[in-house]
Amino acid sequence: MTHFTLPRRRFLQGAAAFGGLALAGPLRAQAAVNFQLSWLPSVQFGGSYIALDKGYWSEEGLEVALQSGGPNAPVEPPVVSGTALMGISAADYTAAAVEQGAPFKIIAVAMQKNPFSIASLPANPVNEPKDLEGKSIGMATSNMPVLQALCEINGVDIDKIEVVPTQYDAAPLVSGQVDCLLCWKTDLPVAMTVAGVENTVMLLADFGYAVHSQTYIATEDAIKNDRATLLSLLKGEVRGWQDYEKDTDAAAALTVEMFPDSGLDLETQKIQAAAQVGLMYSDLTESKGFGWFTEETVAANIETLGLLGRTVSEELWDRSLLEEVHGNAL
Amino acid sequence: MPSDLPKPPDVVCNGLRKVFGHGAQQVEALASTDVTFASGTTTALVGPSGCGKSTLLRMVAGLETPTEGSVLIAGESPRMTSKKGTLSVAFQDPSLLPWRTVRSNVALARKLAGQPADKTAVDDLIARVGLAGFEDKRPAALSGGMRQRAAIARCLATRPNLLLLDEPFGAVDELTRRRLNLELPRLWEKPGATTLLVTHSVSEAVLLSDRILVLSARPATIVADIDVALERPRTARMIDSAAFRQVEHEVSEILFDNKGAGRRFAAE
Amino acid sequence: MTLSLRAPLMTVAPRATMAVLSLIGVLVGWEILARALASTYLLAGPVDVTRYLIDNSGLMLRALSVTLYEAMWGFVWGNLAGIALAAVVVLVPRFENLVQSLALVVFCLPLVATGPILRVLYGPGLGPQVTLAALAVYYTTFVPTVVGLRATPSTWLDLVASFGHGRWKELTVVRATAALPYLVVGLQIAAPAAFLGAMVGEFTGAERGMGVLAIQAMRSLDVQATWALATVASLVSILAYLVVGGIGKYLWPDRPSIIMASPAQNDGAGRGAKWLKTCGLGFMTLGAVLVLWWGLFELFDVNSFFAKRPMDVWSYLVTSPKALEHRLVLWEAMGETMAFAVPGYLAGLLLGAVLAGVFVLMPNLAGLVLPVSIALRSIPIVTTAPLIVLCLGRGAAGTITIVAVMIFFPTLIACLQGLRQAPGQILDVFNSFATSPLRTLFLARMPAMLPAFFASARMAVPAAILAVTVAEWLSTGTGIGNLMALTTSTSDYNMLYSSIAAVTGLSALAYAAVGALERVVLTIYAPEQVR
Known part of the structure; x- marks a missing residue:
């Protein structure tokens, strides 16, 4: 088992500083909780790392183990089976899982704006969806619904786009095999920038593609029967992300430090950390708190999800925990 | 067999020597040897196992290149003779192609020798080695003795006038061997071919040959050259004759007893 | 140092020189190509x-040691399982x-x-990595x-029996x-395979x-x-292969050559009865798989x-109202995959066999390549x-x-071994007629190579499926490989299990079909291998 080991010194500092808040102090038994992330370690989960590192969870009496994801690591099953109390998914994947009978609720939304983008080179840029016509786009065929939805929302003729199935890699664009790529704003474009390749990024979310991403999911059963733990978990998480916003460079540095074996590059992580801010924080989160969502954003999501072939109702979202968290925290 | 074939060749070995390997691992298989095998005679090479008798035969067949010296078959090199298809080799292992039928195995020799296909001759030959009715069987369906018969048929299919037999009956049981010894030589004795026979069996050597060369252990040298003055064709009854026993005894004496050769054999 | 290859015609020194030369050739070619493509x-x-x-x-050493550790345990467990199964x-x-x-x-x-x-079954940790390595x-x-x-000389067995010992003693001694x-x-083939298994295992959230x-490197455009x-x-995989082979060669210098021989069906049943038996075995296997799966x-x-x-998959593919639709999706993905897998499989086999032939004609080239x-x-x-x-x-x-x-x-390596192995003194027979190498190749070596070729063709079936699904999953995003990855992320587990069942069934059937063909070929070309 490869859990994170929290540096002891930090833990003690944290415990001492907040000792007054915790009833039983550092001796209080810590409840072990698994939190399933959706990808390999990177600053994408910077807020969680901060929460862990600064002991925000241990203050809540939780001993949190962050479980990595990966290209072949599903998020939903561990959450369904209870191995993980909470997981990070996205509205479309969650909707799909619910369709298959998983009793999930989205309890908070880290990425208000979906990170899906079209990356292109400045010489042959894609600045708006219309520009896609007559171009070739590299993407996984599994993401076809995303492109279809974008085209439908913006009245683009999808037949005029040449889809080239590619692996998730910037090389096809850089080497001229395709005109543009469907990718996340926060990874391939960042990699290109670091490699010195100038690029143009068009965020799908700016053109009507409203799908909550990096959403926190939990089962109905957990929400009902393990509510206190979930609340504590969310509280720590929210504090972590509040810190993240204040200093993304520090978050990047912490990520690289915590995962020396993941081959992370500090510069890349810093740029990615900064690029993420625009997706995660908005006037809405500013006023209501991190992870917030409203009836309007949910309605927009339901509409886009419909275009993606997922029929969902607003029942999929449950803001009650978040309300409690922010009610308490603010 | 037609008698319009050219005269069987003389085989002349001049200072023939063979060394295997390099440097420290060098092994001399055959010490420098001069010997001539006269046209139309059958010569048996006997000697302890692992001595160079097969090496000598293989050099005559052109399968090994001599380290020193030369082999001349009717004045030509072994390779030239091979190309003409007038030379045939039979081995201890019948070496039939398992995926071909008996007929096709026998016919293969003619094909390789560049001779026209002749189904009648092939079937006739198969019948004469005693395999009539087995033409369309594959080797796997035959007994060891039958396979060896097929191999002999293949060996003779090109009507060679130089036969090189490397223990062709070495792997069959004693009874079968006796029968093959008596039956098969008739097939090549009549047309007349120069024949070299490598064998372990003294009685086989006496039964089949006109002349027996006894070789010593490695490096092989010829330690005795014995004439076998028995009339042809040889028969089963001859084996019990005094003359036969006499030659057999003479060869065995040299092979297993006294003097230099004996000591060297003992060291084997 | 010498490579543990079987190249009986070449002595040690020229072989090592050849290896070094070819290595240098590869490195230089690689560098030139890289420079030409620098901007891409x-x-x-x-x-x-x-x-x-x-x-x-x-960083590399730490990563390598982790993966090696997983591969090592996978190697140990997988081989123990293989040996235990063989003993059973x-x-x-x-x-x-x-x-x-x-x-x-x-x-x-x-x-x-x-x-x-x-990953789901094990949770976090090394479980999936080790298991995948073991499975590989x-x-x-x-x-x-x-x-x-089975290759034990029967006289040895008689010896044990004559001392009154039973099967267990016979097996262990x-x-x-x-x-x-x-x-x-x-074990030699297993060593690099374990490393591959461990690496794939790490894709599941290590x-x-x-x-x-x-x-990480692929995503961050980090070509270096x-x-x-x-x-x-x-390099590690090659080294593992050579080291295991070297140890084996040191301990048992004469190695058997045809090793992947098809299991012989040692009963004297007629053709019809054999078919019945084969079908029976097929159903029995299917039944056992389903029971194990469910159980x-x-x-x-x-x-x-x-x-x-199994019942879920059955209803998903057969009885549910949308079954037809599901089958179509599966069918289409399988079709896409097969359109790549079959030509690739055949091309690989053909190329391996042809090149083996060329190498036999030009032994110097073989030493190089x-x-x-x-x-x-x-x-x-x-x-x-x-890449x-x-x-x-x-x-x-x-x-x-x-x-x-x-x-x-x-295939190339198996065929080369097969080509070198024309039985008995057949090559001498050909040689005694001064037959040209090309003719010998076609008349003797090629047919004699067929058993090795078919053994390789049979083992290549799962390898081809592995290759095509990995390529589809990691690179092209098409076919059944992609469908399996996609259904994992969209929680469409019915489709995932249907895909697994389809892929597994298809490769097992194809394997059996090639095996049947192989037995036919063996009875003709190498009857001694079919008892």
Whole structure:
């Protein structure tokens, strides 16, 4: 088992500083909780790392183990089976899982704006969806619904786009095999920038593609029967992300430090950390708190999800925990 | 067999020597040897196992290149003779192609020798080695003795006038061997071919040959050259004759007893 | 140092020289190509790779040690399982056919799909990595070990029996000794396979290891890192292959050559009865698989959200109102996959056989290329697939090439061994007629090579499926490989299990079909191998 080991010194500092808040102090038994992330370690989960590192969870009496994801690591099953109390998914994947009978609720939304983008080179840029016509786009065929939805929302003729199935890699664009790529704003474009390749990024979310991403999911059963733990978990998480916003460079540095074996590059992580801010924080989160969502954003999501072939109702979202968290925290 | 074939060749070995390997691992298989095998005679090479008798035969067949010296078959090199298809080799292992039928195995020799296909001759030959009715069987369906018969048929299919037999009956049981010894030589004795026979069996050597060369252990040298003055064709009854026993005894004496050769054999 | 190859015609010194020469050739060609393609972010040359490795030696060593650790345990467990299964087959001949078929079915399970399932079952940790490594090796150990256990001279067995000992003693004392050289051959193939399994395992949510770095590097356009990882993974795999082979050669100098011989059906039944028996075995295997599948899931009480049972798949594909639609999706994906897998498979086999023929005619060329080929055969597919697609594009060419490459090297090596092995003194017979090498090749060597060729063709079936699904999953995003990955992320587990069942069933059937063809060929071309 490869859990994170929290540096002891930090833990003690944290415990001492907040000792007054915790009833039983550092001796209080810590409840072990698994939190399933959706990808390999990177600053994408910077807020969680901060929460862990600064002991925000241990203050809540939780001993949190962050479980990595990966290209072949599903998020939903561990959450369904209870191995993980909470997981990070996205509205479309969650909707799909619910369709298959998983009793999930989205309890908070880290990425208000979906990170899906079209990356292109400045010489042959894609600045708006219309520009896609007559171009070739590299993407996984599994993401076809995303492109279809974008085209439908913006009245683009999808037949005029040449889809080239590619692996998730910037090389096809850089080497001229395709005109543009469907990718996340926060990874391939960042990699290109670091490699010195100038690029143009068009965020799908700016053109009507409203799908909550990096959403926190939990089962109905957990929400009902393990509510206190979930609340504590969310509280720590929210504090972590509040810190993240204040200093993304520090978050990047912490990520690289915590995962020396993941081959992370500090510069890349810093740029990615900064690029993420625009997706995660908005006037809405500013006023209501991190992870917030409203009836309007949910309605927009339901509409886009419909275009993606997922029929969902607003029942999929449950803001009650978040309300409690922010009610308490603010 | 037609008698319009050219005269069987003389085989002349001049200072023939063979060394295997390099440097420290060098092994001399055959010490420098001069010997001539006269046209139309059958010569048996006997000697302890692992001595160079097969090496000598293989050099005559052109399968090994001599380290020193030369082999001349009717004045030509072994390779030239091979190309003409007038030379045939039979081995201890019948070496039939398992995926071909008996007929096709026998016919293969003619094909390789560049001779026209002749189904009648092939079937006739198969019948004469005693395999009539087995033409369309594959080797796997035959007994060891039958396979060896097929191999002999293949060996003779090109009507060679130089036969090189490397223990062709070495792997069959004693009874079968006796029968093959008596039956098969008739097939090549009549047309007349120069024949070299490598064998372990003294009685086989006496039964089949006109002349027996006894070789010593490695490096092989010829330690005795014995004439076998028995009339042809040889028969089963001859084996019990005094003359036969006499030659057999003479060869065995040299092979297993006294003097230099004996000591060297003992060291084997 | 010498390479542990079988090249009886060449002495040690020229062979080593040849190996070094060909290595230098490859390096120079690689560097030139890399420089020519410098602006494309596709290829990093040996100079850049070396520089990267020096700069990041600590990171690489840590990742390598993690992956090696996983691979080692997978190697141990997988081989133990393979040996134990082989022992069962020999001890209880009654179960032989069933055990053989079950072992094959498990071997045919697609790594792409078993990975996430194992991750869910194990939770965090090294479980999936070790298990995938074990799954990647046990079959290639099992097959030669069974052959080896059977290859015991009957006189040895009589000797044991004459002392009044039973099967167990026979197995542990006599058969085990006779099987050791065969086992070594299996272990040698297993060594690089274990490394591959561990790397794929790391794609299922590991925190460290070569697999993790590989993904990270590809995503961050870090060409140097990508190629450095591929280089290290390849070198380690090659080294593992050579070391295991070297140890084996040291302990048992004379190694058996045909090792993947098809299991013989040793009963004297007529043709009709044989067919019936084969069908019976097929149904028995299917039944056993279904019972095991259902039983294990029930036993461990795995959540049915993602752990679908046979009944779920049946209703998904057959009885549900949307069954037709589901079957169509599956059918289409399988079709896409087969359109790449079949040509790649055939091309790889053909190329391997033809090139083996060329090498026999030009032994010097073989000395130059063979060491490289043996090395390349060990390179993990997860590193090559993306690189080949990167270089050849995502169309048919790239994927077919990946499959062909996976098949090509083992076939070449098996065929070369087969070509060298014309039985008895047949080559001497040909030689005594001064037959040209080309003619000898066609009339004697090629037919004699067929058993090795077919053994290789049979083992290549699961390899081709592995290659094509990995390529589809990591690189092209098409076909059944992609469908399996996609259904994992969209929680469409019914489709995932249907895909697994389809892929596994298809490769097991194809394997059996090639095996049947092989037996027909063997009865003609190598009857001594079919008892």
